[in-house]
Amino acid sequence: MKKLFLIGLILLSIVSFAQAAPNAMPTVTYSFTIIADTVAPTVVNRVPTAGATGVDPLAPIAFHLTDAGTGVNQATIVMKVNGVTVTPVIIGDKHDFTVTYTPTTPFAYGSTVTVSITASDLAI
Numbered sequence: 001m002k003k004l005f006l007i008g009l010i011l012l013s014i015v016s017f018a019q020a021a022p023n024a025m026p027t028v029t030y031s032f033t034i035i036a037d038t039v040a041p042t043v044v045n046r047v048p049t050a051g052a053t054g055v056d057p058l059a060p061i062a063f064h065l066t067d068a069g070t071g072v073n074q075a076t077i078v079m080k081v082n083g084v085t086v087t088p089v090i091i092g093d094k095h096d097f098t099v100t101y102t103p104t105t106p107f108a109y110g111s112t113v114t115v116s117i118t119a120s121d122l123a124i
Contacts, residue, residue, distance in 0.1 A: 037069030037123035046115075057106030061088075061115055065097045070122040072097055080116045094122065 020116045047065045048055045061081065065072050073092025079101055088101040099117070107113050 033060050037121060039067070039069055039121075041065050041067040041119045041121050051081045055113075058103055058122055059110065060100050060102040061113075062098065062100040063117065064092075065099055065117070065119055067095060067121045070124075073120050073122050076120040078118045078119070082114055083116075 028108060042065070044064045044066055048059060048061070065077060074090060074094065074097065077088075077090060077097065077099060079086050079099060080101070086101045088099045090097050090099050092098050
């Protein structure tokens with residue numbers, strides 16, 4: 001609706017508009033299924049490799065700890081060398097940690113070094 005008013009030499013125009021109803025979308029419904037993470041973390045890319053010979057007595061011991069599900073809980077990573085818990089350097093993220101331990105004293109020539117690793121993932 002448009003109304004015009006003449007006031008002195010000023011023409012005043014007032015225009016009003018009716019607001020249309022908002023455009024409402026139809027309800028969208030979807031569903032999904034939660035699947036439990038049932039796969040434990042995996043140790044890959046071990047250096048030195050299992051069974052290696054002729055390894056430098058001060059060579060770093062390293063591996064990747066991976067988990068494609070919820071990821072590795074970093075607080076649960078335990079590394080033992082010859083049965084002794086060591087403190088490795090851990091870098092990366094919950095899906096791929098690089099764990100490295102550098103011995104502070106050399107291993108004896110001819111000795112077999114045993115490395116054990118335990119870890120859990122973040123599954124609930």
